[in-house]
Amino acid sequence: MADTRPVDLLAGRPALVVGGGRMGLAIAQILAAAGIAVMVVEPNCATRETAAERLAQIFRLQGQPQARIALVKVVADIREAPGDVAIAIEAAPESAELKREIFRRLDEFCPADAIFATNTSVIPVHRIAADVRDKSRVVGTHFWNPPYAVRLVEVVRSEGTSEETMQRTIAIMAAVGQQPVRVNKDIPGFIGNRLQHALKREAIALVQAGVCDAQTVDTVVKSSFGARLGIMGPLEQSDLVGLNLTLAIHEVILPDLDTSRAPQKLLVDLVAAGHTGVTAGQGFRSWTPETRTELQTRLDRTLGGKKGTRS
Numbered sequence: 082m083a084d085t086r087p088v089d090l091l092a093g094r095p096a097l098v099v100g101g102g103r104m105g106l107a108i109a110q111i112l113a114a115a116g117i118a119v120m121v122v123e124p125n126c127a128t129r130e131t132a133a134e135r136l137a138q139i140f141r142l143q144g145q146p147q148a149r150i151a152l153v154k155v156v157a158d159i160r161e162a163p164g165d166v167a168i169a170i171e172a173a174p175e176s177a178e179l180k181r182e183i184f185r186r187l188d189e190f191c192p193a194d195a196i197f198a199t200n201t202s203v204i205p206v207h208r209i210a211a212d213v214r215d216k217s218r219v220v221g222t223h224f225w226n227p228p229y230a231v232r233l234v235e236v237v238r239s240e241g242t243s244e245e246t247m248q249r250t251i252a253i254m255a256a257v258g259q260q261p262v263r264v265n266k267d268i269p270g271f272i273g274n275r276l277q278h279a280l281k282r283e284a285i286a287l288v289q290a291g292v293c294d295a296q297t298v299d300t301v302v303k304s305s306f307g308a309r310l311g312i313m314g315p316l317e318q319s320d321l322v323g324l325n326l327t328l329a330i331h332e333v334i335l336p337d338l339d340t341s342r343a344p345q346k347l348l349v350d351l352v353a354a355g356h357t358g359v360t361a362g363q364g365f366r367s368w369t370p371e372t373r374t375e376l377q378t379r380l381d382r383t384l385g386g387k388k389g390t391r392s
């Protein structure tokens with residue numbers, strides 16, 4: 082299957098993306114760049130109106146043929162979806178109830194052999210798919226932001242997901258240029274977000290306890306172990322230095338790490354005060370329009386590199 086063209090893996094049939102926001106549109110771009118026709122369902126009129134320009138921007142950033150934009154059609158309602166959809170990827174807001182309703186409607190409008198995938202960040206897939214009759218076709222496809230630059234996709238096996246659905250989904254993701262990995266258990270946050278938020282929990286605890294300020298946390302991460310994380314994962318690194326060292330460190334440090342089982346006071350208080358981050362000008366750190374642009378530019382410059390897709 083490795084050399085099959087993406088469009089052939091879908092037997093020439095279109096894909097459906099539900100939600101045309103940040104992630105949905107970028108996922109649609111990846112599929113279209115690989116030659117797949119995509120219909121995007123986006124209920125918000127203003128968001129639909131900016132879709133063409135947002136798509137063009139990603140195609141420009143990736144140096145991919147603008148003509149492929151024509152493969153993406155943005156509509157307001159699932160009922161406008163073509164009758165022969167091969168895969169539907171849901172990228173609506175992170176609400177279990179909303180996603181469950183979308184899956185119920187997919188079950189109503191999509192052909193019996195279509196794959197139903199969700200891009201949820203942390204919600205267990207089986208909660209979203211509770212009303213889908215044939216659970217063998219349900220799978221998680223957790224893309225990262227921005228998906229055209231951060232290529233990993235966690236392909237999550239949920240309750241009832243068939244091995245055929247896993248294999249077809251993995252093949253499609255690989256064929257459109259992403260890097261799929263298997264997640265064998267449908268647990269909150271899958272792999273990446275569990276690791277990421279375990280780190281954030283300790284980061285917030287350090288600031289809350291007055292050990293250092295938020296800027297220092299970010300500096301320590303970026304300039305120490307963060308600098309090598311893209312080259313060497315944490316378990317590879319443990320093997321490299323020797324597991325006896327990791328064991329000795331864990332004996333001292335694990336009893337002292339934060340174990341909060343609910344969002345910490347610092348985070349709750351910041352959100353309650355409207356300090357929600359760069360758009361508000363204040364989050365853990367203070368932001369001006371200039372520092373916000375500088376952060377985004379730094380990210381785009383580092384991650385925005387082109388990648389090839391086969392079509």
Ligand SMILES: NC(=O)c1ccc[n+]([C@@H]2O[C@H](COP(=O)([O-])OP(=O)(O)OC[C@H]3O[C@@H](n4cnc5c(N)ncnc54)[C@H](O)[C@@H]3O)[C@@H](O)[C@H]2O)c1
Binds near residue numbers: 125
């Ligand atoms: N932003 C990220 O960094 C990121 C990364 C990975 C996964 N995710 C996940 O992807 C999903 C989408 O996130 P996002 O950042 O693109 O959010 P977003 O708010 O940018 O986009 C969501 C879009 O869904 C639309 N929508 C609302 N109700 C809908 C409905 N009933 N049917 C169809 N569309 C509807 C909204 O109008 C909006 O345009 C979430 O589950 C999120 O957790 C986000």
